[in-house]
Amino acid sequence: MYPAMRKLFFTDCRCAGDLGKTYEELFAKLDTNKDGKVDISELKAGLAAIGIQPGQGAVQKIISSADKNKDDVLDFKEFAKYLKEHEKKLRLTFKTLDKNKDGQVDYMEIQQSFADLGLEITKEDAKKILQSIDSDGTMSLDWNEWRAHFLLNPATSLQEIIRYWKHSTVLDIGDSLTIPDEFTEEEKTTGLWWKQLMSGAVAGAVSRTGTAPLDRMKVFMQVHASKSNNISLTGGFKQMLKEGGVTSLWRGNGINILTEVSPQYKKLLASEPGKIQTHERFMAGSLAGATAQTAIYPMEVMKTRLTLRKTGQYSGMFDCAKKILQKEGVKAFYKGYVPNILGIIPYAGIDLAVYESLKNFWLSKYAKETANPGVLVLLGCGTISSTCGQLASYPLALIRTRMQAQASLEGSEQLPMGRMVQKILEKEGFFGLYRGILPNFMKVIPAVSISYVVYENMRSSLGI
Missing domain, CATH: 1.50.40.10 (Mitochondrial carrier domain)
Structure with a gap:
């Protein structure tokens, strides 16, 4: 989807030393007025120029996350540090998707990752997601493809990425995809939410009684x-x-x-x-x-x-x-x-x-x-x-x-x-x-421990 990004960054496997150079090259492309700073307008224009169409609010989110001195612009040091930290988070998410640990993600693993969050999608939808990232047409994703696609997308966690997929590929998984810490969309629509609520309530009651x-x-x-x-x-x-x-x-x-x-x-x-x-x-x-x-x-x-x-x-x-x-x-x-x-x-x-x-x-x-x-x-x-x-x-x-x-x-x-x-x-x-x-x-440690044990056992007994 992002051929310019892939050409710039990932045609070869690069070592850590090379990454600093590639970051410099990308920063130079984004810094159109050559003042050593990238502001929000330059970032928007620069991303559009290399074929990246970020989602609503994504550019501001990148600036806010990377701008350590809060001057509303990014210098190269801030930019490079953000990309390095962002890559590490993307690597963890990629490994979470890669269920069989073979270094590749196929459509079945994408489908399973949705299921792990309580969301059901069809095989066709999973393939649609895969094709939106698969730049070499192999119907599988390696780390380079994944990194090229998401490096300048502020989404990092699996929940955020699934939300992005939902909007970018128009998946039919509910009226709105809001995946809070406690209840997924599927849990809300299927009634699993009350089981989660019951598990938490019982865990709290037992914990308070114990302490x-x-x-x-x-x-x-x-x-x-x-x-x-x-x-x-x-x-x-x-x-x-x-x-x-x-x-x-x-x-x-x-x-x-x-x-x-x-x-x-x-x-x-x-x-x-x-x-x-x-x-x-x-x-x-x-x-x-x-x-x-x-x-x-x-x-x-x-x-x-x-x-x-x-x-x-x-x-x-x-x-x-x-x-x-x-x-x-x-x-x-x-x-x-x-x-x-x-x-x-x-x-x-x-x-x-x-x-x-x-x-x-x-x-x-x-x-x-x-x-x-x-x-x-x-x-x-x-x-x-x-x-x-x-x-x-x-x-x-x-x-x-x-x-x-x-x-x-x-x-x-x-x-x-x-x-x-x-x-x-x-x-x-x-x-x-x-x-x-x-x-x-x-009472802190026993309270937390009792709550966790009871919560997990309640979830298991209720079939979650």
Whole structure:
């Protein structure tokens, strides 16, 4: 499809040293005014001149990805670095398509790659895609053909490339091809989405149940621990066991499970589907967390009250809600809301941004044969990102919990957020804002591990 590109780059197998020269040659062709810079108009015109018709927004996407100093133009160093990184991503995607690892991709492997994403296409459509890239007419693609076709196409992942194929070859695979992280188009149209949703919900419920004692210990220490009583992890568990027995360790877990929700702003905020920048990840995580917490916050208040309740104080969730409403009014269900929302911004934002940045860093540095990082890498990314989020937001979480609980504690002074922070700093110092963080950290790895194991087993049992 791109004979000029192929002639310029890939008629021979080039070594790494030759690539720098070919990058220079291509840059010189694009830099029409010879000022050592390529702007968006030059890139558009240059690509058209060598026979490449990029998709809508593709040229701007190349500029945005490669322009490290944000001056809206590319110098040769930025251009060459972008092409080098882009080639590595294309290589991983090519290897993913090459199912039998023979260095060639045929139409059956393209058809299978669609099927792996839950999308069914006909043999004719798969051949149509192949022919759009196959420059030598062999009905198979080698790495050079693949690289020539996609080098100046910003699509890299299989999802992005399939989206490009859908629009460029007019494949009939649904009204619109949106392949989010969770649900493919096929899953939406065939009803598989509910199985995915069920798998995630069960995984979250089991994970929260498994780590509920640590979660209750965290809340207990946030509210009751101080310099004067010096409640430790072991001492706190002993107190809870003495007061209510073993089952008391799971107080508040029922409503905790109900709060297991996760709205997905990530795909809505991405400037390009399947491509999201770090600042967009931060916004997406923050907005998702804030929206979820606003909707479920009354349950969070009840969770805190039920978690801290003494034996016989409430008979259940509805009794708790009734008593709070009668004694304190509707406003009580939003006590601690301000520090809660303020805490969601650093936690959800940093958690999501760090997780995806770590995953993408691993892929760019260490991925050789596949674009799938694997279980251990994902668990590591999840653990580190969650820890970073907690460190940033924990003081606000502690203030929120104390404000939620203070009306139910005998003799407790009803303090606003600012005064409460001041009082904690005066009496307990800075580290008083981190009471209970140890059990909070202790539950991260088991929570992530339990979630993953249950999720994969649920998917398998539901036939996904």
